[in-house]
Amino acid sequence: MSQHAPILPILIPLLAALLLLLQPRLPFQRAVGLLASLLGVIATAWLTLLTDDGTLRVYALGDWAAPFGIVLVVDRLAAAMTLLTALLGLCCVLYASGGFDAEGRFFHPLFQLQLLGLNGAFLTGDLFNLFVFFEIMLLASYALLAQTGGLARTRAGIAYVVLNLLGSSLFLIALGLLYATLGTLNLADVAYRLSLPGMHHNGARLALALLCAVFVLKAALLPLSFWLPHTYAAAPAPVAALFAIMTKVGIVSLLRLQVIAIDPAYPDLLYGWLSTLALATLLFAVLGAIAAKDMKTLSAWLVLLSAGTLLLVPAQASAEISAAGLFYLAHSAFAGAACFLLAELIGEQRGAAGHTFSTGTNRLPAWSGIAFIVLAMTLAGLPPFSGFLGKLMLLDTFRGVEAGVAVWTLLLLAAFLVMMALARAGSILIWENAPGETPSPDLPAAASGWRRISATLCLIAAGPLLALFAQPVSGYAQRTATQLHDTRAYIHGVLGNDPATIQRERRE
Amino acid sequence: MLVSIVGLVVSLTFVRFSAPDLALTQLAVEAGTILLMLLVLYYLPHKICTPETGITRKLRDLLLALGAGGGLGWVSWQMLGTPFETISGYYLEHSVPGGGGANVVNVILVDFRGFDTLGEITVLATVALAAHVLLGGLVLKAPERDGDGRRWSAEAHPLFLSMMMRPLLPLAITVSVFIYLRGHNVPGGGFVAGLITGVALVMQYLANGIAFTQPLMPRHPPRLLALGLFLAAGIGLASLFYGRPFLTSAHGHVPLPWIGDVELASAMVFDLGVYVVVVTVVLTVLSELGRLSLRTLKKSEAD
Amino acid sequence: MELLLALAIGLLTTCGVYLVLRERTFPVILGLTLLSYAVNLFLFASGRLSIDAPPLIAAGARYTDPLPQALILTAIVIGFGMTAYLAMLALRALSESGDDHVDARQEDERP
Numbered sequence: 001m002s003q004h005a006p007i008l009p010i011l012i013p014l015l016a017a018l019l020l021l022l023q024p025r026l027p028f029q030r031a032v033g034l035l036a037s038l039l040g041v042i043a044t045a046w047l048t049l050l051t052d053d054g055t056l057r058v059y060a061l062g063d064w065a066a067p068f069g070i071v072l073v074v075d076r077l078a079a080a081m082t083l084l085t086a087l088l089g090l091c092c093v094l095y096a097s098g099g100f101d102a103e104g105r106f107f108h109p110l111f112q113l114q115l116l117g118l119n120g121a122f123l124t125g126d127l128f129n130l131f132v133f134f135e136i137m138l139l140a141s142y143a144l145l146a147q148t149g150g151l152a153r154t155r156a157g158i159a160y161v162v163l164n165l166l167g168s169s170l171f172l173i174a175l176g177l178l179y180a181t182l183g184t185l186n187l188a189d190v191a192y193r194l195s196l197p198g199m200h201h202n203g204a205r206l207a208l209a210l211l212c213a214v215f216v217l218k219a220a221l222l223p224l225s226f227w228l229p230h231t232y233a234a235a236p237a238p239v240a241a242l243f244a245i246m247t248k249v250g251i252v253s254l255l256r257l258q259v260i261a262i263d264p265a266y267p268d269l270l271y272g273w274l275s276t277l278a279l280a281t282l283l284f285a286v287l288g289a290i291a292a293k294d295m296k297t298l299s300a301w302l303v304l305l306s307a308g309t310l311l312l313v314p315a316q317a318s319a320e321i322s323a324a325g326l327f328y329l330a331h332s333a334f335a336g337a338a339c340f341l342l343a344e345l346i347g348e349q350r351g352a353a354g355h356t357f358s359t360g361t362n363r364l365p366a367w368s369g370i371a372f373i374v375l376a377m378t379l380a381g382l383p384p385f386s387g388f389l390g391k392l393m394l395l396d397t398f399r400g401v402e403a404g405v406a407v408w409t410l411l412l413l414a415a416f417l418v419m420m421a422l423a424r425a426g427s428i429l430i431w432e433n434a435p436g437e438t439p440s441p442d443l444p445a446a447a448s449g450w451r452r453i454s455a456t457l458c459l460i461a462a463g464p465l466l467a468l469f470a471q472p473v474s475g476y477a478q479r480t481a482t483q484l485h486d487t488r489a490y491i492h493g494v495l496g497n498d499p500a501t502i503q504r505e506r507r508e
Numbered sequence: 509m510l511v512s513i514v515g516l517v518v519s520l521t522f523v524r525f526s527a528p529d530l531a532l533t534q535l536a537v538e539a540g541t542i543l544l545m546l547l548v549l550y551y552l553p554h555k556i557c558t559p560e561t562g563i564t565r566k567l568r569d570l571l572l573a574l575g576a577g578g579g580l581g582w583v584s585w586q587m588l589g590t591p592f593e594t595i596s597g598y599y600l601e602h603s604v605p606g607g608g609g610a611n612v613v614n615v616i617l618v619d620f621r622g623f624d625t626l627g628e629i630t631v632l633a634t635v636a637l638a639a640h641v642l643l644g645g646l647v648l649k650a651p652e653r654d655g656d657g658r659r660w661s662a663e664a665h666p667l668f669l670s671m672m673m674r675p676l677l678p679l680a681i682t683v684s685v686f687i688y689l690r691g692h693n694v695p696g697g698g699f700v701a702g703l704i705t706g707v708a709l710v711m712q713y714l715a716n717g718i719a720f721t722q723p724l725m726p727r728h729p730p731r732l733l734a735l736g737l738f739l740a741a742g743i744g745l746a747s748l749f750y751g752r753p754f755l756t757s758a759h760g761h762v763p764l765p766w767i768g769d770v771e772l773a774s775a776m777v778f779d780l781g782v783y784v785v786v787v788t789v790v791l792t793v794l795s796e797l798g799r800l801s802l803r804t805l806k807k808s809e810a811d
Numbered sequence: 812m813e814l815l816l817a818l819a820i821g822l823l824t825t826c827g828v829y830l831v832l833r834e835r836t837f838p839v840i841l842g843l844t845l846l847s848y849a850v851n852l853f854l855f856a857s858g859r860l861s862i863d864a865p866p867l868i869a870a871g872a873r874y875t876d877p878l879p880q881a882l883i884l885t886a887i888v889i890g891f892g893m894t895a896y897l898a899m900l901a902l903r904a905l906s907e908s909g910d911d912h913v914d915a916r917q918e919d920e921r922p
Contacts, residue, residue, distance in 0.1 A: 007754045014630070014741055021734035061623040063747075063756040064606075068598050070623045105644060106637045106730075113634055120627070128882055132627035135889050139631055142896060143638035146903070154904045158836065161900060165843050165893055166831065172850045172886055173580065179879065180587045180857035183594035203587060505597035507859050507876060514823070518848050521816070526865045526875040527855065533884055534851075537891050541844065548898045549837070551905065573829035580849065581821020584856050588813040596858070596878040604868050612866040612874070616881035628885050635892040642899045699888060793895055800902075 005050055006059040006072045006123060008043040009082045012036055013116040020109040030097045033108035037090040040115065044083040051079040052476070054483065056493035058125070066125065066494050067186035067502065073125035073494055076480040077326070081122040081252055084330060088245055088337055089115045091455045095341055096238040098452035104147030104236075114140035114242060121249050125494055127178070127211075128185045130253065131171050134218070138164050141246065144239045145231070156234040163227050167217045174210035177203055183504065187260060188494035191487065194265035208262050209269060215257070216274075218250030220307050222281040228307075229288060232300035237344035240296070241459075244336035247307045248329060255314040255322065260487050263317040274315035275403050279410050281308030286414045289421045295343035295355035298425055302339060302379060305414065306332035309394070312407060320397045323481035327466075327474050328390035334462035335378050335387065341456040342368070342375060346429055357428045367453075369430045371460050376426055378463030380419040386466035391415060393474065515541070529613045529697070532687075536703035540790060543710050547797045607757065607775065614697045618775040618782075622755045625778070626740055629785040633733045636792040640730075643796040680708030688783055698779035702786025709787075710794050729795075732788040740781030743774050816856055823849035836901035840894060847890040851883050 016036030020029055051057060051074055059072040093111060101107040117137025124130050145157050179185060181203040182193040193199050220228040228247070232240050262269050285305035292298035310332070313325030347355030349364050374385070381387040391411065398407045466473060483489070491499065519534035599612055599620060607615035617625050688701035744755035757775045823845050830842025858876030866877035 004748060004754070011741075011745075011754070014737070018734040018738050018741070021730040024730075060753055061755050062619060063753050064620050067595055068602075069620055105641050109730075110634070110637060110641075113630065116630070128621075128885075129624055129627070132624050132631070132885065132889070135631050135893075136627055136634065139634045139638065139892070139896065142900075143634060143641050146638070146641055146900070151904070151907045154900065154907055158897075158900055158904060161893075161897055162831065162839060162843070165897070166846075168889075168893070169843075169846050169850050173853055175882070176850075176854040176857040176879070177583065177587065179594070179854075179882075180592060181590075183592050183596075189595075201590075203583075203590075206583070502595065503598050503601075504593040504595055506591060506593050514845065514848060518852060521819075521852065522855070524862065525855070525860045526863060527880050528865050530855070530880055530883055530887075533887055537887055540891065541894060544895055544898055545840075548840075548902060551902055569829055569832040572832065573825045573827075576828045577821040577823075577825025580824045580853065581817045584820045584853055585814060585817035588817065588856055588859060592859075594858075594876060594878070596876045599877055600866065600868070600874050610868040612868065612877040613880045613884065616877060617884060621881060624885050628888050631889050631892050635896050638896055639899055642896075642903045699884070789892075793899070796899075797902075 002050060004059075005043070005047050006057055006074045007061075009040060009047065009086070009119040009123065010072075010116055012040050012043060013112040013119065017109040017112040017116070020112065021106075026102060029101065029108045033093050033101075033111065034090075034097065036112060037086065037093045037115075040086040041083070041090050044079065044086040044119075047074065048076075048079040048083045051076050052479070054479070056483075056489060058494055065496075067184050067189035070124065070126045070129045071186070071494060072123045073188070073490075074123060075490070076476070076483050077252070077256070078122050080326075080330075080476070080480060081248075082119050084333055085115060085118045085122070085245055088242060088333060088459075091337065091341075091459050092238045092242045094458075095241070095452050095455035098449040098455070100236060100238055104144075107144070107147060110140050110143050110147075111242070114144060116140075118245065118249060122252065125188060126186050127190070128175055131168070131175065134171070134249075135168065137246070137249070138168075141239075141243065144242075145235050147239065148236055153234045156230045160227055160231045163217070163224075167214050170210055170217075171214045174207050174214065177207035177210065181207060186494065187257070188491045189499070189502070191261040191264070192491050192495060192499045194261055195491075200265060205266055205269065208257070208266065211257060212254060212262075212270065215250045215254040216277075216311070219247050219254065219311060220250075220281070220304055221274075221311055222277050222284055222308075225281055225284065225304055225307075228304050229297060229300040232303060232340075233294075233297040237296075237340050240299070240340040241337035244303055244340070245333050247303060248310070248333060251307065251310045251314070251329070254311075255325075256484070258314045258317055259322070259485055260490055264487060267317075270315055270317075275312060275407075278308050278311035278315060279406060281311065282410055282414055284308075286417045289418060292421070292425075293357055295347065295357075295425060295429065296340065298421065299336065299339035299343055302418070303332075303336045305418065306336060309411070309414075312394075312398075316401060317485075318397075318401075319481045319485040321394075321401075322484060323474070323477045324390070324393035324397045326477040326480055327386075327393055327470075330473070330477075331378070331386040331390045331463070331466055334459050334466070335375065338375055338456060338459035338462070339379065341452070341459060342371060345452060345456055346372065350429070355429070357425060359428075359432050364430055371457060372426055372430060374463065375460050376422040378460075380422050381415045382419070384467055385463040386470070387463065389467055389470050389474075527613075529611070529700075532700050533703075536700050536707065539707045540703055540710075543707065544793070547794075551800075609775070611697075614779075615775070617697070618778050619757045622744070622757070622775070622778060625782065626744070626755070629737060629740060629782055632785055632789045633737055636729065636733055636789040639793045639796045643800055677708055677712055681705055684708075684783075688779065698782035699786055702783040703790065705783075706787045706790025706794075709791060713794060729788050729792040733785060733792075736781045736784030736786075736788060738781070739784060740778050743777040743781070746774070812860065816852065816860065820849050820852050820856070823852070836897075836904070840897055840901065843897065844890075844894055847886075847894075851886060851890075854879050854883050854886060 013036060016032055020032050057074040060066065061070045061072065096107060114137060117133050117140055120133035121130055121137060124133060142157060142161055145153065175185065178190065181201045182190055182199065184190060184193060194204065217224045232243055235243060258270055282305060285301050285308055289298055289301040289305060292301055310325055310329055313321055343355045346364065346368055349368060353359060378385040378387045381391040395408060395411060398404045495502065515534060515538040519531045522531040522534060599616055603612045603615045604610055607619040609615040684701040684704040687704065688698055747756035748754060827842045827846030827849055830838045830845065833839060858879035861875045864873040864875045866874045866880065
């Protein structure tokens with residue numbers, strides 16, 4: 001059975017989506033959605049445990065060996081990312097079951113399809129298959145974005161769709177060029193072909209550069225990041241919370257491509273410009289966060305901020321920095337998602353003012369104030385929570401790097417400014433409410449329901465928990481990064497011990 | 509309609525350069541796209557707004573476009589001139605012994621890279637769900653006059669067209685079954701067959717009107733989608749029970765009474781799943797657009 | 812022949828990109844369609860061109876490269892789905908706003 005473990009994170013959401021299409025009644029939808037997400041968590045946790053022995057698991061779909069068929073390649077990184085997705089997904093489904101899923105149609109099947117796309121993108125070892133999973137993920141996200149109407153949402157949707165369609169065209173062009181120069185689509189085979197003498201065409205270099213451009217578009221690097229704040233702020237809360245991991249898909253794909261194929265062949269391809277642009281993205285996001293007028297917009301800018309920080313990681317291609325980056329990635333995925341959910345809850349509790357930064361009418365319950373403070377400390381990187389540890393590890397590993405001074409300055413500046421933005425947000429959201437005035441009877445402090453509260457609290461609790469278990473988690477991140485950077489093991493694990501015997505033919 | 513001409517030329521290019529499958533698919537998709545565009549164009553505002561963009565912006569856009577076009581054209585010209593080594597010889601060799609079909613492109617789609625195709629029909633199914641999400645409950649004002657103020661033709665459904673179309677439907681379905689069945693060995697396959705059936709049904713709708721076609725539509729399109737996806741994924745699941753990876757195919761010769769020796773491949777069930785999904789998606793998108801016009805009609809009568 | 816195909820790809824891309832940069836949705840949809848033709852032709856070209864060599868197994872025949880063809884088939888289908896989605900989204904935006912501009916500048920000015 002354990003030989004089939006790699007396919008489970010893809011099969012479970014697929015079959016769940018099929019089941020969900022059969023019966024539209026809400027209790028059934030909720031039960032199946034929650035059950036499938038729970039199963040997903042169990043399966044991915046199992047996969048994570050299985051892969052922690054350090055072997056690369058290759059699952060050949062249709063029993064066709066790489067590079068001819070499509071293979072799923074599961075190392076620690078892929079397994080851990082699916083686990084992260086499954087945990088976030090479970091919390092979001094739980095939250096949505098608190099009432100949101102009744103508003104739109106097909107919320108649960110679309111959500112499962114989105115999970116399917118995310119998991120597939122993390123697991124696949126074939127670049128064209130990665131394109132297919134990107135499209136599944138994006139299309140499901142478009143449909144989830146359009147769940148509830150409203151002009152702003154539809155407009156944000158159109159811009160988002162057009163931009164991503166252009167990205168898809170670019171992806172296909174890059175794949176065509178890659179196939180035309182190297183004659184293969186499997187990542188390990190691409191890396192192997194590039195390691196041969198005489199294979200360093202300009203064409204292959206251009207193809208890899210285009211692929212990087214596509215990934216940084218998904219990760220929202222600066223000249224391509226204007227779509228993110230609009231889209232995320234316009235998305236419904238549970239959808240936006242899952243979107244917090246979508247930028248991470250671009251980052252993880254970029255990291256893998258960089259470490260396995262680009263860095264050995266063209267070490268200068270990403271060097272320099274990626275760090276500069278990542279720092280610029282960071283600065284841009286901080287400015288946006290300070291200027292944000294409501295909590296959801298602030299959350300969206302914070303997601304962009306963490307994307308900017310994480311994009312520093314692939315630029316360096318060093319195992320220590322990758323390890324620190326992976327810890328920070330886990331932290332920022334949970335904290336970013338929690339931010340969107342809490343923004344909506346607090347917004348409802350405050351009555352008419354919502355989550356905008358203006359004086360509210362209702363007094364907040366004590367727990368949401370405390371939750372906000374814990375979350376804000378996590379996000380701003382204050383001790384003792386996970387944000388602090390993540391930042392500390394990143395800063396520590398960036399000490400010896402050439403651009404280290406700039407990175408240090410900007411990361412610390414960003415942390416300080418984010419702290420200010422969050423402090424301002426907190427003081428307005430939590431304390432600047434005027435309970436003395438008549439709490440308007442038509443807008444009572446909405447009862448949030450245990451599902452939504454517990455989902456939000458679980459995500460917020462991830463911050464302190466990650467800090468509490470920092471030792472094992474960062475140890476795991478360390479092992480993950482070491483395995484990721486062992487390029488030889490990856491190539492031989494996928495292609496077998498003698499890739500030179502792979503049958504090829506020459507075409508004019 | 510310029511686009512459809514371009515599409516036709518593209519599909520002719522595919523014929524010229526030995527890609528019959530592509531040409532067939534491109535033609536079928538073209539028909540689908542044109543119908544879709546017609547339906548959408550019907551609702552979009554006609555009047556051409558005053559020039560909204562300054563000359564500088566147009567110039568900038570033109571330069572950008574020329575840069576992109578020139579760049580890609582140059583790259584493809586360079587690419588065409590250099591030889592390369594590819595893995596595709598393996599597919600040509602293993603298609604008949606390993607996949608049980610002589611049409612290599614089809615065998616790659618349903619067997620070697622069947623996982624891609626599963627993903628592709630998942631995308632299509634998502635489009636159908638999105639159609640429900642986006643267009644459900646939407647009411648649009650249909651324009652009564654065209655751009656120059658002429659009324660649209662009052663005669664809803666030309667007699668000639670509807671007379672022509674009714675016998676055409678069974679014919680189209682027969683053709684699509686034929687194309688589906690032969691897909692594994694000669695150009696064809698589930699996707700093209702599905703599109704032909706779908707487009708034939710759409711033509712019925714155009715010729716006879718939504719009121720005539722609506723009762724014939726499937727009651728629960730999402731269930732059909734689930735069925736199609738399940739056919740494709742389920743046949744892949746079956747291989748798990750034989751201890752083989754997901755989507756491993758099997759094929760063999762089955763002697764049937766009267767008909768004789770028939771070659772069956774499990775990949776054909778997969779292709780059938782593709783067929784069902786494609787037909788359902790085309791019908792769903794269409795019937796959502798159609799209901800749009802019914803709702804609009806009811807609203808304008810109520811006013 | 813190669814030059815002709817390269818020119819066609821370049822021309823289609825130019826028209827596609829120019830139309831995508833327009834303000835209203837219909838040209839944008841058309842532009843994306845043209846762009847997807849260009850991309851499909853480009854993918855097709857990545858397998859090089861050969862005449863009278865369809866990838867159908869028969870005795871003693873020559874075959875063209877089948878893999879790019881399979882990839883294009885997948886890409887065509889996904890592109891079709893995306894076009895359909897965008898068209899529906901445009902209709903939805905139309906019903907909510909009454910016009911079909913891509914960006915929201917006018918709305919931002921009058922709150």
